[in-house]
Amino acid sequence: MVAKALVENVRPDVFVIACNTASTLALAEVRAVLDIPVVGTVPAIKPAARLTETGTIGLLATPGTIRRAYTARLIEEFAGDKRVILHGSLELVKLAEAHARGEDVPPEAFAAAQAPLFEAPGGDEIDTVVLACTHFPLVRGQLIATAPRAVSYIDSGAAIARQTIRVLPARNxxxxxxxxxxxxxxxxxxxxxxxxxxxxxxxxxxxxxxxxIEMTSAPSAEP
Incomplete structure (x- = not known):
């Protein structure tokens, strides 16, 4: 497994899977083969369910995260009494990567990338949006500025940082x-x-x- 080989080479104290899609696919498997703490990244559905006042939550992610059974279980467990509208966007991933490289991205591109979320049935009731891709918080400001109205955008970044600090050895x-x-x-x-x-x-x-690493079968690599 790539994770095991990487840990053997680098010798980290903690292994963070900084990707929602990868975590929903392989978090349990990675934890099973590593002997150090493993911190996964999963959509911030639980805090979104606490935050929403309208009872309608938007979930912006990659198509892969949208389709995972893991995501469906999170919604059922923590937002079963809410309406969750999902939109998977590879275009927003590309825009976030371009922004991270320092390129100028026109605001209308961000507006278009997130528009399907608000245009979906019930989208006019969304008051909280979960950024369920680790690329997306990089462009939170652009998303806020181009949203059709004021909504709250949340992600699991702070929670992941706190958990990583908790499991770090005291000597670090x-x-x-x-x-x-x-x-x-x-x-x-x-x-x-x-x-x-x-x-x-x-x-x-x-x-x-x-x-x-040779594998007899492998999960889809599609994001």
Missing amino acids: ESGGQGGTACLTSPPEREEATVRVLRRYGFPEVQFVAIEP
């Missing part, structure tokens, strides 16, 4: 500022990714070679 004295990013492909092939990492506080980028 990192100030949480910057660090080294490890890529499983050579940095020269990932110039855009390296540029984003450096913009967000990771000046050092290293290549970690991981041997290919």
Whole structure:
């Protein structure tokens, strides 16, 4: 498994799956093969259910996260008495990545990417939107500015950070500022990714070679 090989090479104290889709697919499996704490990322449906006043929640995610049974179970468990309107957008992922690279993205592009959420039946009642992709909080300001009306946008980032701090060994004295990013492909092939990492506080980028792993079956790689 890639996660196990990465941990053996890098020796982290905590393994964070910083992706909703990957967490809904493989969180249990990763925890089963690693002997360090594993923190997953799942849509902030529970806090959204507490926050909504209209009882209608919007969920912005990738198409893959929208389709996962894990997401459906979260909704059933924590928002079973609410109306949850889902919209999967690969276009918003692309816009967030462009923004992260420092490119100028016109506001109307963000408006168009999130419009289907509010145009869906019942969308006019949405007062809380869950950003269920770790790309999307990067463009929270753009989404707020281009929403058809005032709504609350929430994500699980702060909760993930708190949980990561809780499970870190006491000896860890990192100030949480910057660090080294490890890529499983050579940095020269990932110039855009390296540029984003450096913009967000990771000046050092290293290549970690991981041997290919043969699998008899594998989950869909579609986001």
